[in-house]
Amino acid sequence: MIKVIVVEDHPIMVEGLKNILRSDAGIELNGDYGDGKSVLQALEKGQPDVILMDVNLPDISGVTLCGEVKKKYEDVKIIALSIHDEQPVIHSMLQNGASGYVLKNALGNEIIRAIYAIMDGEEYLCSSTKEALKNADMELLKAIPRITRREKEILQLIGKGLTTMQIADQLFISTHTVESHRKNLMEKFGVNNTTSVVKLASEYKLL
Amino acid sequence: MIKVIVVEDHPIMVEGLKNILRSDAGIELNGDYGDGKSVLQALEKGQPDVILMDVNLPDISGVTLCGEVKKKYEDVKIIALSIHDEQPVIHSMLQNGASGYVLKNALGNEIIRAIYAIMDGEEYLCSSTKEALKNADMELLKAIPRITRREKEILQLIGKGLTTMQIADQLFISTHTVESHRKNLMEKFGVNNTTSVVKLASEYKLL
DNA sequence: AAAAAAATCCCGGAAAACAGGGGTTTTCCC
DNA sequence: GGGAAAACCCCTGTTTTCCGGGATTTTTTT
Numbered sequence: 496m497i498k499v500i501v502v503e504d505h506p507i508m509v510e511g512l513k514n515i516l517r518s519d520a521g522i523e524l525n526g527d528y529g530d531g532k533s534v535l536q537a538l539e540k541g542q543p544d545v546i547l548m549d550v551n552l553p554d555i556s557g558v559t560l561c562g563e564v565k566k567k568y569e570d571v572k573i574i575a576l577s578i579h580d581e582q583p584v585i586h587s588m589l590q591n592g593a594s595g596y597v598l599k600n601a602l603g604n605e606i607i608r609a610i611y612a613i614m615d616g617e618e619y620l621c622s623s624t625k626e627a628l629k630n631a632d633m634e635l636l637k638a639i640p641r642i643t644r645r646e647k648e649i650l651q652l653i654g655k656g657l658t659t660m661q662i663a664d665q666l667f668i669s670t671h672t673v674e675s676h677r678k679n680l681m682e683k684f685g686v687n688n689t690t691s692v693v694k695l696a697s698e699y700k701l702l
Numbered sequence: 703m704i705k706v707i708v709v710e711d712h713p714i715m716v717e718g719l720k721n722i723l724r725s726d727a728g729i730e731l732n733g734d735y736g737d738g739k740s741v742l743q744a745l746e747k748g749q750p751d752v753i754l755m756d757v758n759l760p761d762i763s764g765v766t767l768c769g770e771v772k773k774k775y776e777d778v779k780i781i782a783l784s785i786h787d788e789q790p791v792i793h794s795m796l797q798n799g800a801s802g803y804v805l806k807n808a809l810g811n812e813i814i815r816a817i818y819a820i821m822d823g824e825e826y827l828c829s830s831t832k833e834a835l836k837n838a839d840m841e842l843l844k845a846i847p848r849i850t851r852r853e854k855e856i857l858q859l860i861g862k863g864l865t866t867m868q869i870a871d872q873l874f875i876s877t878h879t880v881e882s883h884r885k886n887l888m889e890k891f892g893v894n895n896t897t898s899v900v901k902l903a904s905e906y907k908l909l
Numbered sequence: 910a911a912a913a914a915a916a917t918c919c920c921g922g923a924a925a926a927c928a929g930g931g932g933t934t935t936t937c938c939c
Numbered sequence: 940g941g942g943a944a945a946a947c948c949c950c951t952g953t954t955t956t957c958c959g960g961g962a963t964t965t966t967t968t969t
Contacts, residue, residue, distance in 0.1 A: 504807055505715075505785075505806045505807050506718075506807070506808070506809050506810055507715060507718040507719060507722065507806060507808070507810060507813070508712075508714060508715055508718055508806070509718070510717075510718035510719075510721050510722060510810055511713075511714040511715055511716070511717035511718030511719075511721065512714060512717075512718075513721075514717050514718065514720075514721050515714065515717060553807075578712075578785075599712045599714060599715070600711055600712050600713070600760075601713065601714070602713050603713055603714060603717055606714070643914085643915060643916080644915090644916095645915075645916060645917095646915090646916095653897060654897070654898070654901050655898070656893050656894065656895055656897065656898035658895075658954095658955070658956090659955075659956075660955085668916090668917070668918085669917080669918060669919085671917085671918055671919055671920085672916075672917050672918055672919095674956080674957085675916085675917075675918075675919095676916085676917095677956080677957085678957080678958080679915095681957085686863050687863065687957075687958090688863055688865075688925090688956080688957075689897050689956075689957090690860060690861075690863065690896050690897045690900050691861075691862075691863035693897050693900060693901050693904075694861050694863075694900050694901070694904055694909070697900075697901055697904040697905065698904065702901070850945080850946060850947085851946090852946070852947070853946085853947095865924085865925065865926090866925070866926070867924095867925085875947090875948075875949095876948075876949065876950095877949095878948075878949045878950060878951095879947070879948050879949065881926075881927080881949090882947075882948065882949075883946095883947080883948095884926080884927085885927075885928080885929090886946090886947095888927085894927080894928095895926080895927080895955095896926075896927090
């Protein structure tokens with residue numbers, strides 16, 4: 496029996512997943528958790544074979560959670576579940592140790608297939624995910640940029656529509672500093688204006 | 703028996719909803735559809751009492767679909783299902799005739815409760831939705847701005863990171879015209895820079 | 910304790926966006 | 940069909956952002 500746990504904050508979705516998993520005799524559902532903290536606690540008392548993990552959780556990002564789980568329990572396989580097909584999101588999850596990536600618009604049996612595939616040591620990507628990755632060559636694929644606390648702070652204020660000067664005033668730093676951060680954000684996101692930074696940040700749920 | 707149909711593009715979610723609806727003896731599930739077009743077709747051959755409708759569909763926006771369905775079949779009650787708790791989204795759905803709004807992180811029985819409530823002629827909002835609406839007084843609530851074809855086009859190009867001049871070139875209009883549209887977008891969204899426009903548009907899934 | 914990363918500050922010129930004005934053509938409603 | 944509103948188009952001056960370099964001081968990590 497393959498032991499599976501589900502990490503997902505939408506109860507209706509959990510309901511659907513339970514249903515799907517129940518339909519397969521070789522899979523045993525060992526509990527579900529609505530956020531990152533509770534699953535980390537639960538793992539201390541024993542690990543499943545596979546975690547089905549939503550990428551958007553209420554407390555911490557799926558990318559971070561995935562990395563932490565794999566660091567502590569390297570044998571646990573993780574399948575990412577997501578509504579995003581943005582390449583950097585997919586890429587970041589895989590880099591953080593996920594063995595599979597299945598979009599939420601996938602059919603139920605793709606989940607089952609994914610579980611068996613990764614138990615066989617394969618990496619499983621659902622068809623839409625493959626489609627999304629196909630166009631870019633893996634080498635050039637950008638991950639979600641890692642931004643610092645301060646940068647995030649400034650990003651959020653920019654998102655609120657504040658100008659450089661207003662941000663400087665609010666954080667008690669000079670406008671030059673704000674501009675530096677702005678510049679670094681553009682650099683990290685690989686774009687050349689703040690609008691695009693905000694758009695990407697919004698897509699990656701960084702705001 | 704209350705006849706219900708589900709409009710939702712995530713099969714796993716549909717699975718969960720089916721499960722929940724099956725558990726109630728007074729509700730009968732009359733089919734599910736993955737996009738707006740197919741549900742409009744299906745409605746021509748007969749209407750249910752209630753439609754559970756996802757706000758984010760692959761083909762048309764839930765807001766539009768809701769309006770169209772209500773225009774043709776005013777007796778059909780609609781419950782919006784959504785992951786967003788943004789006020790303008792909620793407001794727009796309700797203005798377009800939805801009788802209920804339930805967030806996807808709601809518990810299964812909230813769906814059941816919502817169905818019965820709206821069949822009694824009430825309006826049903828789940829607790830998180832009420833929370834989201836509470837802070838703003840209803841009078842001032844902004845709906846999602848209605849933008850024109852051209853404006854949307856320009857919005858998308860801005861979202862791609864193009865400058866005014868690049869957009870002008872691409873659409874064969876002058877930079878001044880682009881700036882006018884930019885201005886109108888800011889006006890309609892009630893903000894004073896493009897970055898905020900893009901952020902909001904992204905939240906409302908207008909890009 | 911050394912090295913790396915983050916956060917802070919600085920400049921000047923070029924490029925773009927913004928604000929506030931105007932006008933013409935569609936579209937929609939009565 | 941006619942009037943109003945919306946959509947679309949254009950212009951000028953001012954403000955803000957962007958780009959290209961810098962530099963110094965804290966943290967954090969190894």
